[in-house]
Amino acid sequence: MARKKKPWLFLCRCGPNIAEAIDLDRVASAIGSTMEVASVETHDILCSPDGQQWLQRRLRRGGLHPVVVAGCSPREHLETFRGVCREAGRNPHLLAMANIREQCGWVTPDRTAATDKAIRLVRAAIRRATLLEPLEEQQVDCNPDVLIIGSGVAGLQAARLLAGAGRHVILVERSPSIGGRGPRLADLYPEMECASCVLEGLLDEVLHHPLVEVLTCAELTRLAGAHGQFSATIRRAPRGVDEAACFGCPQCIEACPVSAPSELEEGLATRRAIYLSYPGALPNVPVVDRSTCLHFRGDPCDACARACPFGAIDLDQTETFVTREVGAVLVATGAELADLASTWGPDLPGVYTTMALERMLNSSGPTAGKVLLPDGRRPASVALVHCAGAPDGTRMGACSVVCCMAMAKYAQQLAQKLPETTIHELLWERSTPGKGYLEFASASRAAAHGRLKPIRLEPTERVSVEQARISQGSGAGSRRRRTTPNLVLRFRSGGKGPARRPLRVEMVVLAPPLSPSASTDRLAHLIGVEVGQGGFVLEPGPKVAPYQSSVDGILVAGCATGPKDIRAASAEGAAAAGRALSSLVPGRKLELEPYRAAIDPEHCSGCKTCVVVCPFGAVRFDPELRVAQVEQRLCQGCGSCAARCPVGVATAPGFTDGQLLAEIAGLLG
């Protein structure tokens, strides 16, 4: 082993900043007399252009002497002096700094005490520097491609823009069809354009773009690495249908003997065990639901497979795993309507959520655009209940942003489609910010021509719904009444006077709050992004970086961070794409972390402790060799592996145990 060279020590006076606080001459002579340095020189302002030139000339003397600069904080100028080393043709990592300014001279009023402390700090830096090794600086191409999780409007917008700029996009969607909630809506406020028409172009462009790889029935199972070089493992659940072979005819669906309630039709219609999520869903390929399909419940049924003219049904399909390398990840997992069963009671006939009403209003929905009760009649009266989030119908305290506008829209649409129906609108507050939103809401109400009866509830009022007792009677009229769902809205005043009189209606529409989609929590946990209020993904800098999660390289957009409407989600998707385009530029090199760890395979015991502890998934266990290995591209230089290795075979260059212990000894000796 080469004999260690003694360091060259440079003391910086930092103008008067250090010189006044510390007797640098005494430091120089104290250190010089330890014989642990090859030279000691002092300069007035090392970081100045003159100072850097002066230093560079001295460093050009060559040799592998490590350099110690005693001056300001390494957080200020370590990079500066590294640059000087590079200019002088020396390895920039044979350099240590002693912070005798911020953490010595400036915090120690007594000059003698400050000088004593400075001597310790410098000696510690010298002991450490003596053990430094030259570290290789390596550059790699950063990966400009992006993984997008979630194919709602935000994800689609980002995919389109990224692919348009030539980036490869991997679009991972948990469900069998892309598009999120948007395409299932009827008309979009305030323009009142048909949702599928507005979104069709976007969906189509993304689905068929050559640079976009759409993976449906898919979810992320592992993410290793860091910004610029992630490695993602994605699990694809078996669809039961070969997407490449399927031509989208409905033969298999029609042949299926099973009937089940359709989730995406909000229970308003049924579907088969092999089904397309909703009319017009993309990709136009059905999916087999194993929980209802007879084939997976002990029955040898293969009606769909026999009916398919293209042999596209494959009931033996198994899950597959794929790995993709990307530079950034976009979390666009959206939100979903909260389940109201626990707060509003079991499903009562005639009580619908806003989404169910959207499906009814949708011309290709289960009722072909008509608003009907379960028995097929038009309701004579409808109650629209805002803020149906909490028990007893009080506001939860968290606004879901979209419902007030949606209710204004429904007021307009119901007034149009049901010219004889009374519409009661129950609300505590109205919230319609946005360009043209207030005008829209006012106009909608005016369009209802007096059949709209708003009920402004007091803050302490509570609402609940129940089925009315059906009155006894005889004759056809009473028979009809017995089959009519009759609902009663009951009010509780919360102590402020008598309760409002109950309101009897035939249909109730509840606006549930938006909560984070079911997969968000698991995903956030998996990839290490923080969630905040309500379980939505946190944006640490919502004003200046609304697209940024708590993890560098992982972006966020859309309802994943909180409820918002399509316009805002679309804008956020574009923002995230912009960020990815500016931070991952093809051809721009990524510096590999010079402090990347190394594991000695000769002495590794294979205990996997380092694999467990690496926050970036950068350590892999080789099952054949039974040792661990660091993936150099992914290592971020935190030193966790070196810290936790029980046998000390993982090294953290630049901060080895030997260097740290030498520094500690230098401080205390």
Next chain:
Amino acid sequence: MSKFEPRIVGLMCHHCSYAGADRAGQSKSPLPTGFLPVRVMCTGRIRPEHIMAALQQGADGVLVLGCHPKDCHYRTGNLRARAAVGLTSRLLEGLGLHPERVQLEWVSAAEGEKLARVVNAQARKLRRLGPFRPASG
């Protein structure tokens, strides 16, 4: 009789507490003269041996200062430091070390004032406890 100035080895992470200590310096907040800083990239780098070596070589106390939970630049390093320091101080207490000599605190880059407060408080504690002079083996 000269006043006992405890020697405290401060293990600080580059991104949070070390920056906080710089901040204290920029505000010229006086720190105990015996506070001896060591910079690591992440407190998760700290091993029991580092703490033990400091105590064996003359430190009267050890302060591990890291990022607040959830703020660690390397995600989980600070909480592992909490585990390592917690286990180590329990071991050392079992061997006779006064429990207040080894401490861990969270200090962010903006908390220069907190850093000064924490270090000064630890120094006061150690002045009361006296120097760490163990029986030798």
Next chain:
Amino acid sequence: MSKPRIAFGWLASCGGCEEAVLDLNETLLFDVAPQVEIVFWPVAIDAKLHHLEAIEPQGILACFLNGSVRTREMAEMARLLRSKARILFAFGSCAHLGGIPSLANTTTTRDLLETAYRSAPSNAGRNKHLPGGAGRVPPLTAWAHPLKDLVEVDYFLPGCPPPPALVAEAFLALLAGKLPPRGHVFGEEQALCSSCSRLPKKPEDLTIGRLRRVYEVEAPADECLLAQGLLCLGPATRGGCGERCLKANMPCRGCFGPPADVADQGAAMLTFLAAHAPVDSGEQAVLQFTESLVDPVGTCYRFGLSPAVAGCYRESSKTGRTRARRG
């Protein structure tokens, strides 16, 4: 040509290491015993101290000495055997590392004796007095020591007790004249995980909410015990024991001492345990995890709390003195 002479000695020990020699079974009977002349073995043959003293210096080929040094008499015996033997083996954990008797180093000998003979509950009535006096019980040394603290040791046979296969390896190497370089510790260089049959199934995301006691868990016979929350010290323990405990579905307790080039086994244990702290569940969960290590000193230094470690942290204000109870 006369047979080489060997000797066995015991200091502060439990007798398990003597059993370990017997456990060589046929190897002892047919391969070892006929080749040697056993000149000293207190448990098995009738040689007296004066027989040992009469042997010329270095007159014994090898001495296998087990037990830690706990009394002055043991220190003398260790020096005596060292002078008489050309090769000295530290046999078993106590001689290698200090062993369980060295857990006494957590306290002073004065406290030890006070507790054992005076303040601990007993039915001795008024007859509570400390042992001592010349010619009665040898005085305790200030600390319990591994052998190498007192004499130069040539080879170390780790284990509590060393497994028969390892002992056989040492004997046969000795008799064949093929011993490794002096200072060698028998066994593997790497930690136990390296040869553990359960390693392939050790998860790569192993988190422990709290450490569990053996009686709390019904551990599968082929899965990593750490993954069950059991305190298996395999990652910080030298391998080569044949996983005897693991084969009985019990977690490793670290009796082979640290792997090669690891100075402090206790520190190694704590550092790898920190890797399994439940960091994703927040600070409180991490603290609860650290609290679940019930006896850090007893766990980390069960097989050897050397005076070097024990003395480093014992503050004078903390050496509690038990009060002598009268009557």
